[in-house]
Amino acid sequence: MKVVLLAGGFGTRISEESHLRPKPMIEIGGKPILWHIMKYYSSFGFNEFIICCGYKQHVIKEWFANYYLHNSDITLDFTKGNEMTVHNNVAEPWKVTMIDTGLNTMTGGRIKRIQPYVGNEPFMLTYGDGVSNVDLNALVRFHQEHGKIATMTAVNVGQQFGVLEIDKDGTINKFREKNDSDGGVINAGYMVLNPEIFDYIDGDDTVFEKKPLETVAAEGQLKAYMHKGFWKCMDTQRDKEQLEKMIASGEAPWMVW
Numbered sequence: 001m002k003v004v005l006l007a008g009g010f011g012t013r014i015s016e017e018s019h020l021r022p023k024p025m026i027e028i029g030g031k032p033i034l035w036h037i038m039k040y041y042s043s044f045g046f047n048e049f050i051i052c053c054g055y056k057q058h059v060i061k062e063w064f065a066n067y068y069l070h071n072s073d074i075t076l077d078f079t080k081g082n083e084m085t086v087h088n089n090v091a092e093p094w095k096v097t098m099i100d101t102g103l104n105t106m107t108g109g110r111i112k113r114i115q116p117y118v119g120n121e122p123f124m125l126t127y128g129d130g131v132s133n134v135d136l137n138a139l140v141r142f143h144q145e146h147g148k149i150a151t152m153t154a155v156n157v158g159q160q161f162g163v164l165e166i167d168k169d170g171t172i173n174k175f176r177e178k179n180d181s182d183g184g185v186i187n188a189g190y191m192v193l194n195p196e197i198f199d200y201i202d203g204d205d206t207v208f209e210k211k212p213l214e215t216v217a218a219e220g221q222l223k224a225y226m227h228k229g230f231w232k233c234m235d236t237q238r239d240k241e242q243l244e245k246m247i248a249s250g251e252a253p254w255m256v257w
Helices: 012-018 033-043 057-065 107-113 136-146 195-200 211-218 237-248
Strands: 003-007 048-053 072-077 083-089 095-100 123-127 130-132 150-157 163-166 172-176 184-187 191-193 222-226 231-233
Touching: 003 033, 003 107, 012 237, 033 048, 033 130, 048 057, 048 107, 057 095, 107 195, 136 150, 136 191, 136 222, 150 211, 150 231, 172 211, 172 222, 195 211, 211 222, 231 237
Parallel strands: 003 048, 003 123, 048 095, 150 222
Antiparallel strands: 072 083, 123 191, 130 231, 150 184, 150 191, 163 172
16 A cells, blocks of 8 residues: 655744755654654555655655665775775665655645556555554554545644544544644544545645545545554654654654664
8 A cells, every 4th residue: 555645845833944854854863754754654564655745845855866875885986987886775665756746735736646646546645744653554454444435543632733523433523623722632644545535636726634624524434543642743843852852762652663
């Protein structure tokens, strides 16, 4: 199953670093948070990624293009016409497709643009700035068993993100943006989607968290996979510092590799 990563936004709330690079490329523990997310998916055997690029897309493309070289020990022999000998390397079992989904495209529009690369099959989707220890195998099984169009991982944390109203069998009856009086269960990303989801996205101006998710929820086609473990979004510099402390202490729940 392919994994789609939303990595094209401006990251304005962590502008201390996002003026230099896309937020998913901001490093924690010496590697971009996007790499951490991909390593976690890979630990479950999900190794084919589609990255929705936009803002400063060249940073993402250049980083992955040079990944093999940067993780290898090499000898460059300029006396032999720039001959390069690779002594050892650390390679990932990944296939990474990086697509320019537009500078100002909304989240739904970015997903719509990668439809040709997903094909007519279910796929996984998450944001490029949140790490978790969600059981991805259990998430996929849950999605396959209920047979609805969409599954999103739901967590119970301090309120910042889209609000879910969930009934006893896990059906999300309503999806909406948060307001100041909210608390409780929120959208954590880590979704599994059937290809029918593309029919709910109009174009570049579509915000995925608005009309598409609101509509599938109203139709009873959106299910919640409840995750009671760790989840953290790197939305601010303070969030980044907290993640860095977890890594430094050896207590980063998502680092299972």
